[in-house]
Amino acid sequence: FGTTGLGPQVILEVFNKSAKLGMLNVPYKGEAPALTDLLGGQIDLALLTVATARAHIQRGTLTGLAVIAPARAPSLPGVPTFQEQGFKEVNWTGGWYAFMAPAKVPADVAARLVKELHAIGEDAGMRKTMDDLNITVNWMDGPEFAGAMKHDMEVWRTLVQTSGVVIER
Numbered sequence: 001f002g003t004t005g006l007g008p009q010v011i012l013e014v015f016n017k018s019a020k021l022g023m024l025n026v027p028y029k030g031e032a033p034a035l036t037d038l039l040g041g042q043i044d045l046a047l048l049t050v051a052t053a054r055a056h057i058q059r060g061t062l063t064g065l066a067v068i069a070p071a072r073a074p075s076l077p078g079v080p081t082f083q084e085q086g087f088k089e090v091n092w093t094g095g096w097y098a099f100m101a102p103a104k105v106p107a108d109v110a111a112r113l114v115k116e117l118h119a120i121g122e123d124a125g126m127r128k129t130m131d132d133l134n135i136t137v138n139w140m141d142g143p144e145f146a147g148a149m150k151h152d153m154e155v156w157r158t159l160v161q162t163s164g165v166v167i168e169r
Contacts, residue, residue, distance in 0.1 A: 002026050002034040002046035006167070010156075011068055011092055012047050013163035015082065018089045038062065050076060050134045068092050073134045089162055092155065096138075098145060114141075 001016070001023045003009040009025055016023045026043055028034035034046045035053075039061060050073045056062035057076060064079035068090060072081060082090035099117055101110060120126055121137050130137055140148060 002028050002037060002043040004028050004031050004034055004047075006165070007092075007095070008047040010159050010163045010165050011090060012045075013165055014089050014159055015087060017162070017164070018087050051132075066090075074131070075134055092159060096148070096152070097135075 001012050003012055003025055004027075009027070012023075013025065015021075023044070026037075028037070028046075031046075031048055031052045034043070035048060035056075037043045038046045038048075039056070045065070047068070050067075053062055053064065054073075054075055057064040057079065064076055066082045066085060066087075067073050067076065067079050068082055070081065070083065070091075072079060072084075099113070101113065105113075118139065121130075121139065127137070
């Protein structure tokens with residue numbers, strides 16, 4: 001299986017172990033070379049973003065086997081989740097993007113930035129772009145987001161331990 005970083009490697013190692021497949025990880029420097037080798041038959045499977053894989057799945061040049069999110073991707077409703085297929089260990093809910101500012105940014109500046117970011121996020125064109133990329137906008141304030149980050153760290157700690165992936169320095 002091809003991976004494009006530590007996150008995909010951890011996820012696929014958890015799947016590899018839970019399904020008892022005995023696959024070998026092949027690291028790639030990005031989705032484009034992994035996709036090329038997947039399409040060319042040099043690797044049997046890769047964990048790709050929906051944005052990268054969707055057109056190939058829709059054309060039939062790739063088969064979507066599973067989505068790692070807790071729900072099916074809206075643009076790929078025929079691709080089941082890992083959880084639907086009985087792989088409860090593969091439970092990553094996805095990544096997040098966060099807007100950060102220096103800790104000492106004045107409160108009025110922070111409030112203005114938040115207001116403008118909300119306006120951008122609600123723009124119809126931006127919503128369509130996000131929907132096309134299967135990105136769910138979930139606005140959180142600082143304390144709420146801090147809790148989400150803490151939760152995700154625990155999820156990842158469990159996934160890394162389950163995967164057996166060792167990070168070398």
